[in-house]
Amino acid sequence: MGLYTLISAVALVAALVLTAAVRAVARRCGILDRPDGKRKLHGRPVPLWGGAAVYGAMVLGLLALRFGPGGMSRELAELSTAWMITAGFVCFVGGIDDRFDLPSRLKLALQIVAVVPLVLCGYSVDRVVAFSCPIELGWLGVPLTVLWLVGCINALNLLDGMDGLASIVGLSAAAMLGVIAASQGNDHVAMMATVLAASVTGFLLYNLPPASVFLGDSGSMVIGLTVGLLGIQGTLKTSATLAITAPAVVMTLPMFDIVAAVVRRKLTGRRFDAPDRLHIHHRLLDRGWNPWQVLCLLGAVCLTTGAAATAATIFRRDALAWITAITLIVLMIRLRLFGYEEFSLVKRAVVAPLRSCAAPAARLARYLGLAGLPRSRPDLPAALAPTLPPARIPASDPRTSTPALWELLLRNVSQWDIHQVEFCSLQDHRLRRIRWIDPAMPPDEHCCWSLSVSLPDHGGEICQLRASSTKPIIDEGEFSALATLLKTFGTHFAVHSEQLFGPGSPIQEPVASGKYPDGHRKAA
16 A cells, blocks of 8 residues: 555656646747637637656656556556657657647557567457456457457547536546556556546546646547556456456447547548547537536546446446446436437438338338328437427527428538528428528628538428538538538428428418529539
8 A cells, every 4th residue: 555655656746746837838839739619618828738748757756656666566667668768659649639739630640650569578468258248359358459459549539628527527537547547456447547537637637617728639548548457457357358348338428428429420421530629529629518517517427437346346247337337328318417418310221221122112102002091211220219299490589499301401501601491392382481691690791602412392392401601611521521511401491391380380481483692502
């Protein structure tokens, strides 16, 4: 216990001193995270490179252990040396990215370059055990270990979007993994986890809201790498057999966020590495939560999954950990705290092929004279259906509560600085329209450009979904992604326009056949 206290004290004091020094250097060198009014909403420029202080504090804590009384074991010496080299390179890459904003694909490639030598040096897994069932990986153990480490690096990096959040997640993960490693007899991993926890604690005192210094990519990537490495080393039953439950459940929250991000971007036609402001902490902040409330909730989630993983390891009850993790994810989706929109997109992606397969059967039924029989309509997923009221949304009031898919559309198009969205439907030569206008847009400001898609409804009439912006025109790639998004939503709105307008909604005055009020003609 005295050894743990010594290395904790050294790492904590080193983190306090180094963070203050790094903050001053970063401010003097102009390495600042400046607010942009879109994704970065903090009130003033904040110094970056806080990760260098965390890395330096960990190095000093490990050196104090190596050269202190009693020295360190061979396992810890090998692990700490491999970690120092790999984490040092990752910290360097993150620092360069903080300064020059590297392309995401290049950064990903450098992360892989950093972890591959670590894995090839023997820090990989040949077999995993879940629910007491061993699974031989063989040569697949190397790429899967690389995938795990790179995933942990990016999971913490994506969560680093709010004061103190990545630090809280890293601290809770390190503490729980340290307890798990000690219970498994992996004292060298427990000591390294203690050093990480103490280093992050010292930095966190500067990083709590309102933060005076940010981790930056140099810090979030280092913490992610360290947590990933400790996760697989701390639960090894033998030299290369991993009990997968503990590390996977401890990382439930970061991994849930990164999976949701990939699903969201893929199903809305955006690049998987395209930045957005739709991560879990952004969603909670947009709901009106303050930073401290978000930190408390997400910190409690991390502690809950960590405690479940620890209990499952000690009592050898893997089901306890997995049930806890799955229950938390389901609760977040059901309460619409996070993941509800992504879950809806997945369900729609699954329903779409089924709808296309059902179309030939429907045509055959009409041919045989069975068209009058009740047909099952492939509407929205059942989880969304109750949220769609029959009443029409007045176009004059953008603050009126709207159907779930309309809200999801508005949330997604905000990534392109869209200030107006309009859906028009011609039925019996009469126009129905729903329009959203950004309340923040000045009333006298005109749109610079608009993009619209036209799609047929049940009766062959053309519906139109249009997005407009007052910002300068975007590049061709962004236009393509936006067009794909509008087509995805417009296809559903055209077929199920009654879910937006309702059967008894007011209809505007008749318009010329095939023409919208602004002169856009109906497509042939």
